Amino acid sequence: MVLCKESAGDYMGDSVEPAFAAGLLDRVETDHELCAEVRLEPTTGHTPGHVSVRIVSKGEQALITGDFIHSPCQMARPHWCTTADSDQKAAESTRRQMLTQLATEQTLVIGTHFPGSTAGRVIRDGEAWRFETDG
Numbered sequence: 001m002v003l004c005k006e007s008a009g010d011y012m013g014d015s016v017e018p019a020f021a022a023g024l025l026d027r028v029e030t031d032h033e034l035c036a037e038v039r040l041e042p043t044t045g046h047t048p049g050h051v052s053v054r055i056v057s058k059g060e061q062a063l064i065t066g067d068f069i070h071s072p073c074q075m076a077r078p079h080w081c082t083t084a085d086s087d088q089k090a091a092e093s094t095r096r097q098m099l100t101q102l103a104t105e106q107t108l109v110i111g112t113h114f115p116g117s118t119a120g121r122v123i124r125d126g127e128a129w130r131f132e133t134d135g
Contacts, residue, residue: 043068043098045091046084052098062108068094070113072131075099075122099129 019025030042030051040051046067053064067084068091074080078095085091102109102122109131111118120133 043094045087045089045094046082047086060108061105062110063098063102064110065112067112068098069111072111072114075129075131076125078128100124103129 016025028040030040030049033039037055037057039054039056041054041063043050043052043066050067052066052068055062055064069075070082074095078099079092081088081091099122101107103124106121109120109122111120111131114131117133120131122129123132
């Protein structure tokens, strides 16, 4: 957490802890199922306990990335890490694993930090991947 605190401020102290103190949040496991259609999926490497959100409905799937990938550039270069990745080796490994899985499944990907069109599909492109959107 120190790395994130230094780079992003004390978001735990000013945003998260007051919500816990007010009884507004529950701690859950990294693979928690919110309902039959929505569950958390561990995506390690960025911060301890990092998760993405998987949505499954009527035979279709979507994944809200969270911070395991910050830009479609990292699809072409999954070894590019951010300074906020607490375990860069694990972050790269997670990106490679998730990109392979997402391209195979044809899951709709919703990039939390992607510029421009944030929803699209991961396509295998040789030894790397690329992001395709409808717009």
